[in-house]
Amino acid sequence: MSVASPAGTAVAPAVPEQPEAARVRRFWSSRRNTAALVALVVVAAAGALLYEESYIRSGHRAHAWRTWISDQLANRHLDDAWAIAGAAVLCALGLWLLLLAATPGLRRLLPLATADTDGLRAGLSRRAAAAMLRRAALETPGVREADAEVGRRKARVRAVVGFGDPTEVKAALAEHLSAERGRLGLVRPPMVNVKVKGKS
Amino acid sequence: MSRTAVNRTLLALVGLVLLAGGALLLAGGLDLNHRWHLGLPSDWTVTDPHHAVLAPADRVRWRDAGWWWPSVLAGLAAATLLSLWWLLAQLRRGAVDRIAVPDTDDIPVRVRGAALARAVAEEAEQLPGVSRARVRLLGSARHPRARLALTLEPGAAPGPVLRDLSAGPLTHARTSAGLAVLPAEAVLKVEPGPVPRVR
Structure with a gap:
């Protein structure tokens, strides 16, 4: 995809993609919302139990909710449908939290190349990349309507030709978009897939 | 941590x-x-x-x-x-209140984090291609870091904007606070705008 530079490649060994790929550092989400939600649930549950245990310990009778829970736990066997469903839900929740803890998140941000900017890291939102591609498509002569979607590896541009030969418009569009793809400045620019429709 | x-x-x-x-x-x-x-x-x-x-x-x-x-x-x-x-x-928002300026041991000099952040934002908004900038300084007094949210004008390219940002506002903030490094994270958006039509 990258255009080989005419000079200077002889000095560096011809591995243009490898160091480029190694430099990709995703943005890692702080997982603030999930953490707040889990912390809130744990505070509520542990706080309620703490209150109830000290309440019982100081000689009171347990509240109805506490009695209901202990009755349910005592009367349901492990092979009860509710017990199995509950255990499956616990497993799924646990896996989900582990997944959230281990993955970067922030999939809407594409890392920008910042090799020549000291100490600065930057990301471009996928929506912004799509807006740039759509704008470039609309600037191409002959394109009447355009729509762009940018994924993490692929981008799709759909254009409607207003005038001119669709084949020529498509060629011009592809050229224009490949220039715009470079202008995005991403560490790993998405592959741009162009679809052109004739005038409807 | x-x-x-x-x-x-x-x-x-x-x-x-x-x-x-x-x-x-x-x-x-x-x-x-x-x-x-x-x-x-x-x-x-x-x-x-x-x-x-x-x-x-x-x-x-x-x-x-x-x-x-x-x-x-x-x-x-x-x-x-x-x-x-x-x-x-x-x-917690984690914004740094005051930044300690190093090498001023006899007179402790501190810069207000919010003031420095505002200066960076104002200078960033002057850069060609940038329409809006929001800046926060996070971290600690001795090791602050900047977090920026930039909105680009329609048609602007991220690459030159980032180079200008690093050479201009961020370098000025770093030198004026006397810091050796000022790590920064920027998130770029593009302003939706009218597209010049070619006919």
Whole structure:
């Protein structure tokens, strides 16, 4: 995809993609919302139990909710449908939290190349990349309507030709978009897939 | 430890506890210990599918032991306080109040974080191609870092904007606060705007 530079490649060994790929550092989400939600649930549950245990310990009778829970736990066997469903839900929740803890998140941000900017890291939102591609498509002569979607590896541009030969418009569009793809400045620019429709 | 690291560690811990508990109960309910020869200790209640999830006899098993109540109350109190701290940590914005200017030991010089952030934002908005900039300084007084949200004008390219940003506002902020490094993170958006039509 990258255009080989005419000079200077002889000095560096011809591995243009490898160091480029190694430099990709995703943005890692702080997982603030999930953490707040889990912390809130744990505070509520542990706080309620703490209150109830000290309440019982100081000689009171347990509240109805506490009695209901202990009755349910005592009367349901492990092979009860509710017990199995509950255990499956616990497993799924646990896996989900582990997944959230281990993955970067922030999939809407594409890392920008910042090799020549000291100490600065930057990301471009996928929506912004799509807006740039759509704008470039609309600037191409002959394109009447355009729509762009940018994924993490692929981008799709759909254009409607207003005038001119669709084949020529498509060629011009592809050229224009490949220039715009470079202008995005991403560490790993998405592959741009162009679809052109004739005038409807 | 950064908030991200704390959050991810604690989420993984809670996830592991839930997964382990759920897996044990599921193993009990589906009789997996017997079917798959897991070899769980035979006095574990989860080895018998007809056992109650938590029988009263199991619940009060250690109630008469001297350590039981103190341990239960201490454990619950620790869990409550820890999770309360965790919850409150999410509400903090983490903006740095004052930045210590190094090499001014005889006269302690400090720069207000918000003022420096505003200066960076104002200078960034003057850059060609940038329509709006929001800047916050996070971290500690000695090791601040900047977080920027930039909105680009329609048609602007991110590459030159980032170079200008690094050479201009960020370098000025770094030198005026006397810092050796000022790590920065920028998130770029593009302003929706009219597209010049070619006819």
